[in-house]
Amino acid sequence: MAPLFLGFAIIFISLLVTYQLYQKLRFKLPPGPRPWPIVGNLYDIKPVRFRCFAEWAQTYGPIMSVWFGSILNVVVSNSELAKQVLKEKDQQLADRHRSRSAAKFSRDGTDLIWADYGPHYVKVRKVCTLELFTPKRIEALRPIREDEVTAMVESIFKDCTKPENNGKSLVVKNYLSAVAFNNITRLAFGKRFVNSEGVMDKQGVEFKAIVANGLKLGASLAMAEHIPWLRWMFPLEEEAFAKHGARRDLLTRAIMEEHTVARQKSGGAKQHFVDALLTLQDKYDLSDDTVIGLLWDMITAGMDTTAISVEWAMAELIKNPRVQQKAQEEMDRVIGFERVIAETDFSSLPYLQCIAKEALRLHPPTPLMLPHKASANVKVGGYDIPKGSNVHVNVWAVGRDPAVWKEASEFRPERFMEEDIDMKGHDFRLLPFGAGRRVCPGAQLGINLVTSMLAHLLHHFVWSPSEGVKAEEIDMAENPGLVTYMKTPVQAVAIPRLPPHLYKRVAVDM
Ligand code: HEM
Numbered sequence: 001m002a003p004l005f006l007g008f009a010i011i012f013i014s015l016l017v018t019y020q021l022y023q024k025l026r027f028k029l030p031p032g033p034r035p036w037p038i039v040g041n042l043y044d045i046k047p048v049r050f051r052c053f054a055e056w057a058q059t060y061g062p063i064m065s066v067w068f069g070s071i072l073n074v075v076v077s078n079s080e081l082a083k084q085v086l087k088e089k090d091q092q093l094a095d096r097h098r099s100r101s102a103a104k105f106s107r108d109g110t111d112l113i114w115a116d117y118g119p120h121y122v123k124v125r126k127v128c129t130l131e132l133f134t135p136k137r138i139e140a141l142r143p144i145r146e147d148e149v150t151a152m153v154e155s156i157f158k159d160c161t162k163p164e165n166n167g168k169s170l171v172v173k174n175y176l177s178a179v180a181f182n183n184i185t186r187l188a189f190g191k192r193f194v195n196s197e198g199v200m201d202k203q204g205v206e207f208k209a210i211v212a213n214g215l216k217l218g219a220s221l222a223m224a225e226h227i228p229w230l231r232w233m234f235p236l237e238e239e240a241f242a243k244h245g246a247r248r249d250l251l252t253r254a255i256m257e258e259h260t261v262a263r264q265k266s267g268g269a270k271q272h273f274v275d276a277l278l279t280l281q282d283k284y285d286l287s288d289d290t291v292i293g294l295l296w297d298m299i300t301a302g303m304d305t306t307a308i309s310v311e312w313a314m315a316e317l318i319k320n321p322r323v324q325q326k327a328q329e330e331m332d333r334v335i336g337f338e339r340v341i342a343e344t345d346f347s348s349l350p351y352l353q354c355i356a357k358e359a360l361r362l363h364p365p366t367p368l369m370l371p372h373k374a375s376a377n378v379k380v381g382g383y384d385i386p387k388g389s390n391v392h393v394n395v396w397a398v399g400r401d402p403a404v405w406k407e408a409s410e411f412r413p414e415r416f417m418e419e420d421i422d423m424k425g426h427d428f429r430l431l432p433f434g435a436g437r438r439v440c441p442g443a444q445l446g447i448n449l450v451t452s453m454l455a456h457l458l459h460h461f462v463w464s465p466s467e468g469v470k471a472e473e474i475d476m477a478e479n480p481g482l483v484t485y486m487k488t489p490v491q492a493v494a495i496p497r498l499p500p501h502l503y504k505r506v507a508v509d510m
Contacts, residue, residue, distance in 0.1 A: 069230075072390070141445075160496070362399060393434070
């Protein structure tokens with residue numbers, strides 16, 4: 001038995017090495033670290049991938065081959081190459097690599113995030129552009145955002161004014177995550193699962209359990225994903241995935257049913273995504289799986305990203321009291337001390353907008369975006385990218401490239417006052433939302449919420465480091481992962497700066 005297995009293993013390895021050699025000879029692949037047989041560069045990649053890739057780019061250049069097992073991943077790290085990937089060769093590089101878990105979660109790409117670029121993708125993307133993310137709907141959903149940011153302010157105020165908390169620091173992320181969670185569940189499902197006392201209802205508990213279980217299932221497969229012929233050793237837990245899918249469907253269908261009943265009663269549709277999708281289901285010929293997939297896409301893509309962006313921005317503002325003060329001066333001048341900020345004020349608060357942009361430049365929450373996959377053989381930067389390879393744009397490295405940014409690692413929002421640079425996919429120096437066909441459809445919504453959270457946090461409170469911690473000691477390291485939270489959640493002391501009656505939640509029922 002053992003010699004037979006050994007024989008098979010040798011044949012497999014030889015085939016693989018021959019295949020890699022053939023690829024090398026047939027194509028002019030980008031340079032990169034030497035891959036090991038079978039595992040490629042997997043064991044050389046450090047946990048915070050985008051930093052590791054940026055380091056390697058110093059040696060191998062701005063376009064690099066990195067082997068995840070037997071799968072070629074091309075990483076580009078400057079704005080010129082980002083433009084080639086996301087604009088010039090956009091169409092051939094707009095598919096997605098679906099791991100087995102992503103394939104299961106997305107029912108083989110019947111959603112948006114995991115769909116390959118093709119007729120289905122074009123259709124659901126159209127639903128996003130023409131229906132879900134129109135300026136009109138974003139505006140109609142504004143009261144939800146304002147409710148949630150004012151609830152955040154109220155909750156911070158309560159906590160920081162408790163006598164026993166005097167001078168104590170708060171974990172900023174806790175408040176931000178609550179806004180992101182409530183905003184996205186209300187926007188997608190029309191549901192605030194948490195009541196004003198902070199108690200979560202039964203559906204909310206189930207929702208959270210599903211999200212947590214999804215993360216667990218997704219993580220359980222990581223290594224075998226990259227070595228397709230080894231997968232038989234790591235079989236997919238079919239049953240666990242099926243159970244997860246059924247649980248997700250059950251909750252979502254119950255919510256869909258509630259909305260259908262409410263619509264029939266009232267005769268009109270609400271603005272939430274679930275209502276929009278149900279009323280448009282026939283017009284766009286959307287299957288139930290696609291409706292459910294789209295709703296969960298919005299949750300997955302729109303929740304953590306906003307909270308992460310604000311957490312990093314706050315860490316920078318706590319480290320840089322000069323910038324914080326300047327933003328507060330702007331708000332005091334434009335808004336004063338007798339009312340709270342509204343989204344309609346943003347256009348009169350340019351420095352505030354620059355802060356949001358500068359935070360997204362230095363700390364894009366998805367530093368490698370989502371990987372794209374080549375649907376054909378493509379040339380980028382003079383090198384071949386064979387069909388089936390993945391392509392990553394290191395937008396973190398692009399945003400810090402000293403060749404295009406002055407004092408690249410400084411948090412200096414003024415740079416955007418000096419030169420107005422677009423961040424929604426038109427300027428390839430700044431790509432927190434990606435660019436091209438797959439650019440984030442929620443970019444404007446994300447910007448509105450991030451700016452609103454920052455505006456309220458800065459207008460209502462002065463923020464300083466925890467007692468005994470110097471600004472320069474704040475840990476700015478990243479947690480590994482597709483989305484990049486701070487490794488050490490930032491803590492800070494909040495001191496109210498407006499009259500107490502301005503710290504009340506403005507609750508809306510929608
Ligand atoms: C600060 C907040 C956000 C950032 C930085 C961000 C960033 C990104 C990035 C980099 C991508 C990948 C683009 C690519 O593959 O080329 C993406 C995709 C996506 N984002 Fe966002 N996003 C944010 C907020 C949101 C919000 C609020 C929503 C929805 C409510 C959303 C929905 C999506 C969806 C559905 C996709 C997949 C698009 C596709 O595959 O075609 N995002 N986002």
